[in-house]
Amino acid sequence: MRRRLDLKIAVTRAWNSVPAALQIVVAVVASYAFSHYVLGHSVPLLSITVAISSLGFGRDARPRRVFDSVVGILVGILFSELLFTLLGSGVWQIALILFLTFVIARLASPSSAFAAAAGIQSMMVMLLPDPDGGVLTRSVDGLVGGVIALLVTALVPRDPRALARRDAGRLLSTLAESFESLLDGLRTGDEAAASLAVTRLRRTQPLLDDWSAALDSALSIARISPFLRRHLPALRHQARVLQGLDLAARHLRVMDRRVSFLLRDGASRPQLAELLGEVAAGITVLGESIDDPVRAKEAAAIFERIAPRLDPAVIMPGAPVTETIIVLLTRPLVVDLLVASGRSGDDARALLPAV
Incomplete structure (x- = not known):
């Protein structure tokens, strides 16, 4: 069973990497062809390695990230070539240039993978035979690889929308499981069920971070790609939903x-369960609006029906303070969800009753 699960994960990972692999192959072929056939460089190795290192298989495919990688690697190559010209080759020169390249790379980027890539490029400069045309020919090859990597990012883009949708689905699934446990606890007075909801909600932050990174990448690519620009409105709606669900998870x-503390007495709270069940239903519809933005209006309608009732004296007259606090905590939660559904903050707050 475990082997089957590992195999399924591996196959899924490989399949999800196909768009990135195709993009990198296009960049490598274009870089090699330009350096070899147009510029006449016999072995344009750095044009290929810069294209591969700049694009990579990371989740963050933003053009700004690619640009930063290209600039950093090119600076490392040029710096290595200048020092190689001044100091020559040898063991101590290799050690000095590699050390300085690592320092510059860490100044340029917090990514350890980036520093390793810059170090590899600098060692290629030091160890490969001088190309025809002089040492700086390799800097030209690196520039070709970097420029083509940037062009490919816009013209042959990965489509990170699918990754963002998958991340959104994972978050919504975790929120649904958390609500299920919470509602079970309130209906039956089971503290363990509510505690399970707390445990599940702790898992939401990494999911939110993944979704945010994928969505940021999708927005950045869609702004510059003529093929994905039409998806910007849907991506901006998704960003609004993400912000609302982020705040909702915190609440x-x-x-x-x-x-969980309230249920230590073992008593059920059916009124609170009913109220939070309506909120959970609204969140489910709001999540469905990621694929169908029209559903955002339906989600807003659900939250608009909930908001005017969020007065403890109306929902739970005579309830102790420990229970009325749950109702009061639901107020900012519903406001944030209304904003995520497309309402303004002022309009959402205006729906709340005075308490």
């Missing part, structure tokens, strides 16, 4: 901890 973590 729910606080709320779940209070509910």
Whole structure:
């Protein structure tokens, strides 16, 4: 069973990497062809390695990230070539140039992979035979690889929308499981179920971070790519939903901890379960609006029905303070979800009753 699961994960990982692999292959072929056939360089190795290192297989495919990688690697190549010209080759020159390249790379980027790539490029400069045309020919090859990597990012882009949707689906699934546990706890008075909801909600932050990174990458690429620009409105809607669900997850973590404490007496709270069940239904519809933005209006309608009732005296007249606090915590949660559904903050707050 475990082998089957590992194999499925490996196949999924390989399949999801196909767009990035195709993009890198296009960049490598174009870089090699330009350096070899147009510029006449017999072995344009650095044009290929710069294209591969700049694009890579990371989740972050933003043009700005590619540009930063290209600039950093090119600076490393040029710096190595200048020092090689001044100092010559040898063991101590290799050690000095590699050390200085690492320092410059760490100044340019926090990525350890980036520093390793810059170090590899500098060692190629030091160890490969001098090309025809002089040492600086390799800098030209690196520039060709970098420029083509940037062009490919715009003209043959990866489409990170699918990755963003997958990340969104994982988050929504975790939120749904958390709500299920929370509602079970409130209906049955089971503290363990509410505690399970707290545990599940702790897993939401990495999911939010992954979704945010993928969505940021999708937005950045769509702004410069003529083929993906038409998707900008949908991506901006997704960004609004992400912001709302991020705030909702934070509210729910606080709320779940209070509910877990509240249920230590073993008593059920069906009124709170009904209220939060409506919120959960609204979040489900809001999540569906990622693929169908029209559903955002339906989600807003659900939250608009909930907001005017968020007065503890109306929902739970005579309830103790420990229970009314849960209702009060639901107020900012619903406001944030209304904003994520497309309402303005002022309009959302205006729906809340005075307490």
